[in-house]
Amino acid sequence: MPLTYRHATAADLPFIVGLIVADSVVATGDDPAAADGPDYAAAFAAIDADPNQELLVAEFDGTPVGTFQLTYIPGLQRRGMKRALVESVHVAPAQRNRGFGGEMMRWAAARCRERGCGLMQLTSNKQRTDAHRFYRRLGFEQSHEGFKLLL
Secondary structure (H helix, E strand, O other), X not given: OOOEEEEOOHHHHHHHHHXXXXXXXXXXXXXHHXXXXXXXXXHHHHHHHOOOXXXXXXXXXXXXEEEEEEEXXXXXXXXXXXXXXXXEEEEOHHHOOOOHHHHHHHHHHHHHHHOOEEEEEEOOOOOOHHHHHHHHHOOOOOOOOOOOOOO
């Protein structure tokens, strides 16, 4: 049985935040016990209201197994090509090594094409070498060096 995909709801926040915490290689300050709090609720509401954002939950046999966020970015570069940013890709620890991550990313690529994107991009923490191998296996190229500035 393949995965099914749906837009996340506020009720999914404990699951999603729990996956973020389980996968973090650096301290983020995230707390699944506070997933019903005002900070997460406001962030979810902003994502949910933005037509260029999709926060998705992947399910197997009706059970959530993963999540990811897609952001659709219009731009002038490449003759106005729209691109997609993939963020917060997580598979539940008990569900890993079953092919779900690859299926999620293939579905995400198809969804981005449907939305008119010509490029899908993501960042991954330098410490997550297994994730880097995973993305390369899927055809992603490490073409740029990423930079972040905490504000």
